[in-house]
Structure formats: structure tokens, C-alpha cells
Amino acid sequence: GENVEQHPSTLSVQEGDSAVIKCTYSDSASNYFPWYKQELGKRPQLIIDIRSNVGEKKDQRIAVTLNKTAKHFSLHITETQPEDSAVYFCAASPYDKIIFGKGTRLHILP
Amino acid sequence: NAGVTQTPKFQVLKTGQSMTLQCAQDMNHEYMSWYRQDPGMGLRLIHYSVGAGITDQGEVPNGYNVSRSTTEDFPLRLLSAAPSQTSVYFCASSYLQAGGYTFGSGTRLTVV
Numbered sequence: 203g204e205n206v207e208q209h210p211s212t213l214s215v216q217e218g219d220s221a222v223i224k225c226t227y228s229d230s231a232s233n234y235f236p237w238y239k240q241e242l243g244k245r246p247q248l249i250i251d252i253r254s255n256v257g258e259k260k261d262q263r264i265a266v267t268l269n270k271t272a273k274h275f276s277l278h279i280t281e282t283q284p285e286d287s288a289v290y291f292c293a294a295s296p297y298d299k300i301i302f303g304k305g306t307r308l309h310i311l312p
Numbered sequence: 313n314a315g316v317t318q319t320p321k322f323q324v325l326k327t328g329q330s331m332t333l334q335c336a337q338d339m340n341h342e343y344m345s346w347y348r349q350d351p352g353m354g355l356r357l358i359h360y361s362v363g364a365g366i367t368d369q370g371e372v373p374n375g376y377n378v379s380r381s382t383t384e385d386f387p388l389r390l391l392s393a394a395p396s397q398t399s400v401y402f403c404a405s406s407y408l409q410a411g412g413y414t415f416g417s418g419t420r421l422t423v424v
Contacts, residue, residue, distance in 0.1 A: 203371070208354075233410060234409070234411075236412055245402065245415040245418055246355065246402070246415050247415070248414075251412055253410060291354060291355060295410060297409070298343065298360065298368070298409050299345065299357055299360045299368075299370060300345065300357070300413060301357060302347070302354045302355040302356070302357075304353060304354035305354045305355075
């Protein structure tokens with residue numbers, strides 16, 4: 203079945219700098235790649251997603267890239283702010299289910 | 313719309329007891345899933361459904377049963393609770409296979 207690896211598990215960046223989280227997936231049938239943000243004690247919330255026919259997608263300070271050949275996808279957050287501190291999950295969707303990575307805890311340092 | 317509603321929010325069970333975690337959505341979503349979240353393990357898929365009457369196993373299905381008799385409801389049953397099932401359980405739903413899931417607020421389950 204699908205296996206999603208996510209790195210790093212913890213990331214600390216200075217406020218205003220950029221953060222990059224990387225994921226790999228194993229099942230070439232995966233065609234949908236969402237990213238979720240989870241604040242402490244809250245439910246995961248979708249922040250951006252990308253489909254397999256698209257290489258890059260941007261939404262304000264957030265961008266995702268997808269390399270289908272290498273089975274890699276990444277989340278880029280620019281001009282980080284204190285409210286970006288959270289756990290971020292990547293996921294891949296083969297067929298009818300969504301499989302998540304183990305998450306990255308992002309700390310924004312003042 | 314209430315979105316995805318999970319009950320109860322908190323539950324303590326004794327080892328060997330059974331219980332059902334409830335999940336209901338009012339968005340007419342076909343796709344529904346149950347995940348468990350443990351520290352350092354991310355969100356692991358327990359069972360999922362692509363419509364009423366259709367369910368399938370996820371990554372960690374052992375010890376759990378599901379059914380989907382209506383589009384709205386997707387209950388998760390713990391047959392005989394074990395301490396290893398102590399976790400936070402999230403139900404999620406989506407209109408499309410390749411569509412963002414909406415998550416419920418979660419159920420924090422402790423098995424003693």
C-alpha cells in the first residue's frame with residue numbers, strides 16, 4: 203500500500219524566513235496531494251492541495267510543488283509569521299483513501 | 313451546516329469494554345474515513361467508505377469495525393478495548409476522492 207515519508211520531523215525557522223517541508227510517496231497511483239495544518243488541540247485543516255496533472259500551486263505565502271517522476275512533493279512557506287507555528291501533515295491519495303505522513307512540527311522563532 | 317460531528321469528545325473505557333464512536337456529516341459527502349492520531353505517528357487510517365453500504369480497511373483496522381448504512385453516518389466500533397487503543401480519533405469526510413477532507417473535532421479515548 204501507499205507509504206508517505208515526511209521530513210523533517212521538527213523545523214525551527216526565524217520569523218520572516220522561509221520553511222520547506224518535504225514528502226515522498228511510494229504508490230504511483232496516487233493522484234492527489236493535500237497538506238494539512240494542525241494547531242495544538244485542534245483538528246487538522248486543509249491549507250493547500252495539488253493534483254497530479256499540476257507541477258506547482260501557490261496561495262499567498264504558501265506553495266506546493268510536485269515531482270511525479272521522483273515521487274516527491276514539498277510545501278514552501280515564505281515570510282513566516284508566529285501564527286504559522288503548528289504541525290503540518292502531507293498526504294497522498296491512491297484510489298479512494300488518503301494516507302498521511304507523520305507530520306512536521308514547525309516552530310517560528312521571534 | 314454543522315460539518316462533521318463526532319461524539320463523545322472524551323471517553324474512558326476499561327480494558328475489554330466495547331463502545332461506538334459516532335460520526336455524522338450533513339454535507340452529503342460520499343467519502344468518509346476514520347483516523348487515529350498518536351504522538352509521533354501522524355494520522356493513521358483505520359477504515360474508510362466511498363458511499364453507503366461500502367467500507368474498506370485502512371492501515372490499522374484490527375480491533376475496529378465500521379458500517380455505513382446511510383450517507384450521513386459512519387460509526388466506529390471498538391469490539392474489546394485494549395490500552396493500545398488509547399488515542400485521539402478523528403472522523404473526516406469529502407465530496408470527492410481527490411478533494412480535501414473536512415475533519416471532525418475528535419474523540420479522545422483512554423483505555424485503562
